[in-house]
Amino acid sequence: MAKRKKSEELQDSGFGCAWPGCDAPGNFRAPRSRQNLHDYQWLCEGHIREFNKNWNYFEGMSQEEIYAFQKEATLGHRPTWRGDRLGADAQHKLEEAFVRMFSDGQARDHVASAKPISAKSKDALAMLDLAHPSDKPAIKAQYRELVKKYHPDVNTGNQRAEDTFKRITAAYHYLMAHYVE
Numbered sequence: 208m209a210k211r212k213k214s215e216e217l218q219d220s221g222f223g224c225a226w227p228g229c230d231a232p233g234n235f236r237a238p239r240s241r242q243n244l245h246d247y248q249w250l251c252e253g254h255i256r257e258f259n260k261n262w263n264y265f266e267g268m269s270q271e272e273i274y275a276f277q278k279e280a281t282l283g284h285r286p287t288w289r290g291d292r293l294g295a296d297a298q299h300k301l302e303e304a305f306v307r308m309f310s311d312g313q314a315r316d317h318v319a320s321a322k323p324i325s326a327k328s329k330d331a332l333a334m335l336d337l338a339h340p341s342d343k344p345a346i347k348a349q350y351r352e353l354v355k356k357y358h359p360d361v362n363t364g365n366q367r368a369e370d371t372f373k374r375i376t377a378a379y380h381y382l383m384a385h386y387v388e
């Protein structure tokens with residue numbers, strides 16, 4: 208039996224890309240979820256590539272979870288914890304996926320510095336209102352608290368909150384990759 212294609216190109220679907228925040232023409236057809244391969248969304252060339260790259264990861268994910276993934280990917284592959292909308296399991300899966308993406312990319316380019324910590328780690332801790340020595344569970348807990356406060360979803364149109372959110376997220380990822388307890 209022939210293997211089902213993950214996505215399919217159409218010359219001109221007339222649809223826009225369904226990826227959140229993207230307004231390119233969506234001429235590539237992709238299933239909305241792995242559970243229902245006949246229910247399509249339309250994506251642009253860049254996003255169909257992104258979609259296909261994550262195809263294995265989408266296994267077992269619902270349409271809502273995939274959409275949440277796409278939305279977060281738009282924000283720069285950063286995790287957010289939407290306890291109110293996604294179950295803990297979905298959150299966990301999202302989190303893991305982002306950790307994977309990070310460890311495939313820039314995170315691996317740097318070797319974690321030994322104690323004492325670098326100025327950059329210190330700054331990142333300060334960004335999260337923490338001080339050395341700390342540990343990853345504490346950093347994670349603190350980040351979750353700050354996310355609740357600064358997430359763009361609860362600060363619609365507030366540019367300052369959005370900037371803070373980006374900075375704490377960057378600080379958090381930096382520490383997860385580099386902080387040596």
Ligand SMILES: [Zn+2]
Nearest residue numbers: 224229251254
């Ligand atoms: Zn797109």
